[in-house]
Amino acid sequence: MLTAGKIRLLLALAIVAAVVSLIVMSMKKFPTHGQSPSAVATDGERQAELTLRGIRVNESSNGSTRWLLIAEKAEYDTKRSQVKLADVRLSVVPVDAKLGELVLTSPTATYNTGTKDVNLAGGVKARSSKGMEFTTRSVRFIGSHGVVTTVDPVRFTDDLLTLEGNGMEFNVATSALKVTSDVTATYRGGKSQ
Amino acid sequence: AVVSPAQRSDLPIQIKSNELSSDGAGKVATFSGSVVARQGDVTIFCDRLVVHYGAKERDISKVEAQGNVRIVQGNRQGLAGRALFDNQAGTIVLEDNPRISQGSDTITGKVITFYLNEQKSVVTGGTDRRVEAEIKPKGAGIDVGTKP
Numbered sequence: 240m241l242t243a244g245k246i247r248l249l250l251a252l253a254i255v256a257a258v259v260s261l262i263v264m265s266m267k268k269f270p271t272h273g274q275s276p277s278a279v280a281t282d283g284e285r286q287a288e289l290t291l292r293g294i295r296v297n298e299s300s301n302g303s304t305r306w307l308l309i310a311e312k313a314e315y316d317t318k319r320s321q322v323k324l325a326d327v328r329l330s331v332v333p334v335d336a337k338l339g340e341l342v343l344t345s346p347t348a349t350y351n352t353g354t355k356d357v358n359l360a361g362g363v364k365a366r367s368s369k370g371m372e373f374t375t376r377s378v379r380f381i382g383s384h385g386v387v388t389t390v391d392p393v394r395f396t397d398d399l400l401t402l403e404g405n406g407m408e409f410n411v412a413t414s415a416l417k418v419t420s421d422v423t424a425t426y427r428g429g430k431s432q
Numbered sequence: 433a434v435v436s437p438a439q440r441s442d443l444p445i446q447i448k449s450n451e452l453s454s455d456g457a458g459k460v461a462t463f464s465g466s467v468v469a470r471q472g473d474v475t476i477f478c479d480r481l482v483v484h485y486g487a488k489e490r491d492i493s494k495v496e497a498q499g500n501v502r503i504v505q506g507n508r509q510g511l512a513g514r515a516l517f518d519n520q521a522g523t524i525v526l527e528d529n530p531r532i533s534q535g536s537d538t539i540t541g542k543v544i545t546f547y548l549n550e551q552k553s554v555v556t557g558g559t560d561r562r563v564e565a566e567i568k569p570k571g572a573g574i575d576v577g578t579k580p
Contacts, residue, residue: 369458399491404452414456422452422463426445426483426492 289315294324298355298382305385306331306411308350308357324348329357329380331387331411339368341411343378343387355382363389371397375407385411393418401425440549441519443472445492447481459485469495474548476517476524477502494518501526503546508534508553510546522549530555536568 294313298305311326327348331341346361357380365373365387376391387409395402406419450465463469463481470476479499486493495517497503503510503524513528524546526532531540532553542558557563 402452410456414458416452416454418452420450422447422449424447424452424461424463426447 289317291315294322296350304332306380306382308348310348313350320351320353322350322352324350327357327359329359331380331385333385333411333414339414341365341367341387341409343380345378356380357382369397371395387411399427401427440472440522445469445471445495445519447483449481461485467497469497471519474503474505474524476515477504478515492519505546505548506551508532508546508551510544510553512544523547537566539563539565 291313292311294308294310296308307330308324309328310324312324314323315321316323325347327345329343329348331343333339333341343359343363343365345359345363348357348359350357358377359380360377363375363378365378367373373393373395375389375393378387378389378391380387388407390406392405393403393407402418402422402424404418404420404422408417408419409415447463447467447469449463449467452461452463454461461483463483464479467478467481468475469478469481476495476497478497478501480497482496482498484493484495485491497515497517499513501510501512501515503512503515503526510524510526510530510532512526512530515527515530516525518524526544526546527542529540530542530544531538532544532546532555533539539553539555540561541555541563542561543556545554545556547553555563555565
């Protein structure tokens with residue numbers, strides 16, 4: 240007959256068995272601290288789920304390329320639909336090819352896969368096919384509108400003109416340019432027809 | 433320093449303003465907001481300055497000044513509602529209530545042409561506006577008519 244003592248003993252045994260099995264399961268699931276299954280991941284790699292060597296993104300319409308983005312290295316972050324780029328080259332081609340291609344380069348950039356915007360940073364240089372050179376700190380290329388814009392100080396130079404100011408908006412399709420404040424333009428030689 | 437004609441059109445033109453916008457074809461650039469344009473001994477102040485390029489881009493063909501135009505060259509000053517600067521001809525044509533003063537003398541008319549290389553101005557009247565000049569004799573202030 241099962242006396243109260245025997246029941247208590249059985250219960251104690253059952254509890255001990257349960258605790259032991261719990262311990263065994265948890266040891267299997269979580270390796271002990273300090274043991275990393277692979278080489279220590281850098282911050283970037285731990286966030287980025289995909290690191291690519293060399294990336295090429297282009298947008299075209301009516302069969303011709305509107306802009307082409309090339310980078311040496313890209314870290315793709317799906318959570319934020321963003322690609323962090325290094326050693327970047329963005330060339331933008333207006334519909335009217337006569338207006339010439341604009342090529343922008345910068346050490347770093349971020350490409351948003353949703354909006355198709357590219358934020359170039361770290362010192363941006365640009366050159367138009369007509370020889371106009373342009374420098375600023377950072378630039379945002381609004382892919383959907385084909386507009387290059389910045390709020391930073393800008394400087395444009397070519398053989399006849401030096402133009403400086405703060406803030407700029409350049410429409411690639413029409414080559415229309417706006418410098419938004421503190422403008423100084425120097426036309427060298429001032430020769431005219 | 434007075435600038436010779438040959439030198440003038442080769443001198444750089446510097447323009448400062450609040451804002452600049454240029455069209456895509458590279459034909460026109462508009463400077464707006466507290467505009468100051470300087471070439472050698474000539475300075476143009478105005479609200480808006482429209483630079484027209486010649487056949488070759490960035491080569492200035494003419495410059496239109498609009499709104500509160502003031503032109504200063506040495507002791508000569510021109511005021512007008514608008515003015516047209518022709519770099520090749522070395523002239524500035526003032527219209528819309530133009531007035532020119534040199535020292536204490538003042539002349540108004542319908543159109544005033546400023547010759548930048550010759551220290552000369554030509555004032556023309558029109559049907560609705562005659563030429564008026566106010567010349568203050570040198571040594572002004574002495575009353576010639578009465579005995580001391």
